[in-house]
Amino acid sequence: QVQLQESGPGLVEPSETLSLTCSVSGGSINNYYWSWIRQSPGKGLEWIGFIHFTGRTKYSPSLGSRVTISVDTSKNQFSLTLNSMTAADTAVYYCARVLCPSGSYYCSAFDYWGQGSLVTVSS
Amino acid sequence: QSALTQPPSASGSPGQSVTISCTGTSSDVGAYNYVSWYQQHPGKAPKLMIYEVSQRPSGVPDRFAGSKSGNTASLTVSGLQAEDEADYYCSSFAGSNDFVIFGGGTKLTVL
Numbered sequence: 298q299v300q301l302q303e304s305g306p307g308l309v310e311p312s313e314t315l316s317l318t319c320s321v322s323g324g325s326i327n328n329y330y331w332s333w334i335r336q337s338p339g340k341g342l343e344w345i346g347f348i349h350f351t352g353r354t355k356y357s358p359s360l361g362s363r364v365t366i367s368v369d370t371s372k373n374q375f376s377l378t379l380n381s382m383t384a385a386d387t388a389v390y391y392c393a394r395v396l397c398p399s400g401s402y403y404c405s406a407f408d409y410w411g412q413g414s415l416v417t418v419s420s
Numbered sequence: 421q422s423a424l425t426q427p428p429s430a431s432g433s434p435g436q437s438v439t440i441s442c443t444g445t446s447s448d449v450g451a452y453n454y455v456s457w458y459q460q461h462p463g464k465a466p467k468l469m470i471y472e473v474s475q476r477p478s479g480v481p482d483r484f485a486g487s488k489s490g491n492t493a494s495l496t497v498s499g500l501q502a503e504d505e506a507d508y509y510c511s512s513f514a515g516s517n518d519f520v521i522f523g524g525g526t527k528l529t530v531l
Binding site: 391410411 | 509524
């Protein structure tokens, strides 16, 4: 059973940079796409970006150049960096695996999720 | 891309059926058969219930069914059970630029 676990600081100061890591266990990070998704308190879900195990990335246009996602296949981990944090970035950050069944083209469902990491932006 | 539109709430009694709608545009829901549905209980991570409009992952009861007509997708929960009470979110592939967008969520109450 694939399991994902986010790790990182729970508190970030305004204008600083958030760094989160997602550790994957019970399966290999290879041959899959992996994503970061966030949920602001009491709000809906927002896709942040994805990374392929080869390093190919795609980011949400709304976050633009603020976001970077990287992968370390030797550690079975992938990471999120989000700079210039503001109070609007306060959210639960989830890492997730992209489901891509054989024959699918626009794979965009998330079948395994981490438990989520609450990040608060405050001084 | 704007978020997909879901009703804020839905309800039904145990054993009944309830349908939750998810309305998008011809650029997302209407353009692709890549609509997903997630169930989220309080304090928990979302759980994938439906993908590619009507496909159920292994382990999801067949009481959950997805469909699509034009720019609107729907999730039908039949034989409502107490444990079905949760928030439900839809999502859709939205093109190579936006990748995936979510609905605002629907709180399902089992009366």
